[in-house]
Amino acid sequence: MNELLSKENLDYQERAREVAEKFVRPVAAELDRTGEYGWDILEALKSYELTGAWIPKEYGGQDAGVLNLCLVVEQLSRACGGVGVAFAVNALGSFPIIIGGTEEQKQKYLPPIASGNSLIAFGLSEKPSGSDAGSLRTTAIKDGDDYVVNGQKKWNTNGGVASTFTVYALTDPSRGMRGISAFIVEKDTPGFTVGKREDTMGIRTVPVNELEFADCRVPASQLLGHKENVGFKNAMMTLDRARPGVAAQALGLAQGAFEWALRYTSERKQFGQTVMSHQAIQFMLADMATQIEAARQLVYHSARVIDSGAANVNKIAAMGKVFATDTAMKVTTDAVQLFGGYGYCRDYPIEKYMRDAKITQIYEGTNQVQRLVIGRALTRELKELTDHLDVVVEHFPEVDG
Numbered sequence: 001m002n003e004l005l006s007k008e009n010l011d012y013q014e015r016a017r018e019v020a021e022k023f024v025r026p027v028a029a030e031l032d033r034t035g036e037y038g039w040d041i042l043e044a045l046k047s048y049e050l051t052g053a054w055i056p057k058e059y060g061g062q063d064a065g066v067l068n069l070c071l072v073v074e075q076l077s078r079a080c081g082g083v084g085v086a087f088a089v090n091a092l093g094s095f096p097i098i099i100g101g102t103e104e105q106k107q108k109y110l111p112p113i114a115s116g117n118s119l120i121a122f123g124l125s126e127k128p129s130g131s132d133a134g135s136l137r138t139t140a141i142k143d144g145d146d147y148v149v150n151g152q153k154k155w156n157t158n159g160g161v162a163s164t165f166t167v168y169a170l171t172d173p174s175r176g177m178r179g180i181s182a183f184i185v186e187k188d189t190p191g192f193t194v195g196k197r198e199d200t201m202g203i204r205t206v207p208v209n210e211l212e213f214a215d216c217r218v219p220a221s222q223l224l225g226h227k228e229n230v231g232f233k234n235a236m237m238t239l240d241r242a243r244p245g246v247a248a249q250a251l252g253l254a255q256g257a258f259e260w261a262l263r264y265t266s267e268r269k270q271f272g273q274t275v276m277s278h279q280a281i282q283f284m285l286a287d288m289a290t291q292i293e294a295a296r297q298l299v300y301h302s303a304r305v306i307d308s309g310a311a312n313v314n315k316i317a318a319m320g321k322v323f324a325t326d327t328a329m330k331v332t333t334d335a336v337q338l339f340g341g342y343g344y345c346r347d348y349p350i351e352k353y354m355r356d357a358k359i360t361q362i363y364e365g366t367n368q369v370q371r372l373v374i375g376r377a378l379t380r381e382l383k384e385l386t387d388h389l390d391v392v393v394e395h396f397p398e399v400d401g
């Protein structure tokens with residue numbers, strides 16, 4: 001699986017694997033039970049110089065790109081999907097600033113995230129606007145040197161532990177999604193509170209919260225890029241770059257569950273032989289391994305395309321996300337099946353993989369939204385994809401409509 005990785009990639013992978021095995025795996029079940037955030041893991045990530053891998057060097061990061069980010073998330077998620085996303089969501093929260101922040105905003109907000117001393121979250125979704133992100137209702141109305149923000153955000157991963165939030169709100173409600181702007185909001189801003197924590201099925205170590213804004217005065221200097229009404233595009237570009245991180249989380253979960261399934265079926269005996277030596281089980285394991293490898297190549301490829309600076313990355317990012325997360329759901333469910341009744345019990349590590357995997361098909365755009373993005377791209381590319389067929393089509397009998 002490492003054949004096409006560079007020396008730098010292998011180095012990130014190895015360091016992340018060490019953190020995962022030494023600091024994450026031993027506490028994964030406990031963090032799942034208690035819902036506590038893995039602060040010691042964050043310290044380990046800092047000491048292994050993994051925080052801020054995706055942040056440019058001039059802002060304290062390592063400029064290591066999306067592929068290295070994915071390699072780290074994959075390794076962490078092999079041991080715990082919650083820890084994987086707790087790491088990845090800092091990329092989701094900081095990409096808006098990297099993409100659209102002013103020089104001053106980048107200088108101020110990116111270095112503490114790069115060092116791991118500050119965590120960040122991404123506030124786009126609301127109760128009435130999930131997949132239809134452009135229909136959000138939170139408003140940010142200019143008043144003197146401030147914007148007065150009112151509304152509520154939903155599904156804010158990292159909400160309870162972040163000190164900085166990128167938040168999308170309507171500065172011109174009459175223009176709908178074309179009136180959305182992005183803001184950088186600090187945790188202590190008066191009128192801003194981190195609200196209810198969700199009682200989630202999986203990824204239980206990371207807090208997912210609502211955010212409340214009640215006449216919250218955000219200084220105009222916090223308007224991202226000092227530009228109004230370009231927030232929706234910023235959010236879409238951010239998601240394009242962050243979705244490989246979710247795909248890598250899913251990949252790590254699939255790989256982690258697969259390793260447990262291999263181990264268990266090679267030790268458990270039924271009908272006088274190991275479960276693994278039954279051909280029916282070998283076929284299942286073969287499919288799981290093949291699906292994981294296909295997902296890995298697509299996830300790494302999508303990250304490489306983004307790192308190349310290509311302009312149109314939404315289709316490939318969506319393809320990687322949809323394929324890897326559907327694979328994770330299938331593989332983790334099959335892994336539970338291979339554990340039999342034990343797989344259904346919390347005494348064993350495998351059911352957690354299935355619970356953690358489910359959210360990857362939902363957040364950062366449901367897999368239905370990913371298919372919509374891919375379908376729209378195919379519609380745009382139709383001519384380019386099919387023009388060469390004209391020569392044959394000319395000889396077809398005419399088709400009505």
Ligand code: CAA
Nearest residue numbers: 124131132133134155156157233236237314363364365369
């Ligand atoms: N890059 C740049 N611009 C883009 C873009 C992209 N990928 N996608 C769309 N745009 C631009 C379009 O060009 C268009 O621009 P103009 O105004 O100049 O015409 C504008 O944005 C509107 O585009 P659409 O007409 O395509 O918008 P739409 O309303 O049909 O929505 C959508 C498109 C893809 C469905 C989008 O709403 C979407 O991605 N929804 C899912 C949102 C999502 O992923 N939410 C998850 C939030 S994070 C989370 O899960 C929580 C967490 O903490 C982990």
